[in-house]
Amino acid sequence: MREREFREYAEACQARLRRAAFLLCGDWHQAQDLTQTTLMKLYAAWGRVRRDGNVDAYARTILTRTFIDQQRKGGWREESVGEIPEVPVPATGTPELRLLMKEALMTLAPRYRAVLVLRYWEDWTVEETAHALQVTPGTVKSQSARGLARLRQAVENLSHETAGR
Numbered sequence: 831m832r833e834r835e836f837r838e839y840a841e842a843c844q845a846r847l848r849r850a851a852f853l854l855c856g857d858w859h860q861a862q863d864l865t866q867t868t869l870m871k872l873y874a875a876w877g878r879v880r881r882d883g884n885v886d887a888y889a890r891t892i893l894t895r896t897f898i899d900q901q902r903k904g905g906w907r908e909e910s911v912g913e914i915p916e917v918p919v920p921a922t923g924t925p926e927l928r929l930l931m932k933e934a935l936m937t938l939a940p941r942y943r944a945v946l947v948l949r950y951w952e953d954w955t956v957e958e959t960a961h962a963l964q965v966t967p968g969t970v971k972s973q974s975a976r977g978l979a980r981l982r983q984a985v986e987n988l989s990h991e992t993a994g995r
Contacts, residue, residue: 840869840873843886853943853951865893
């Protein structure tokens with residue numbers, strides 16, 4: 831019963847977790863690794879998490895903390911295990927705008943990236959984001975404001991660079 835429930839949940843949420851992971855790290859292969867690590871950690875706590883309720887929030891919290899921990903420990907190391915196909919970015923706006931925003935997002939520090947992805951991509955509240963990142967709501971608000979300002983600046987800089995090409 832537990833195995834089946836977890837498998838069904840993992841199949842249903844895997845693509846959504848991978849898209850969020852991609853926004854955090856900017857690499858589909860690393861996003862796949864983050865997603866798998868998240869699902870392994872979620873499986874280990876499945877009985878408790880399922881009883882507590884909000885499994886999606888718990889999974890996104892694991893994903894975000896795993897990403898930040900990897901960045902803190904010196905990042906991610908790639909090991910070749912075969913060919914993994916690229917997964918397309920969800921369609922919103924023009925392809926050029928999506929590429930520009932992705933490139934700009936990757937210029938941000940991991941903490942700013944995590945806050946912006948949780949707050950504006952995942953549409954989490956300040957309190958949910960603070961809980962996931964183990965910081966105060968005030969920290970989330972200030973990092974959101976600074977992260978958005980840096981993102982705007984990065985978009986502007988990248989726009990000027992591409993216009994000059």
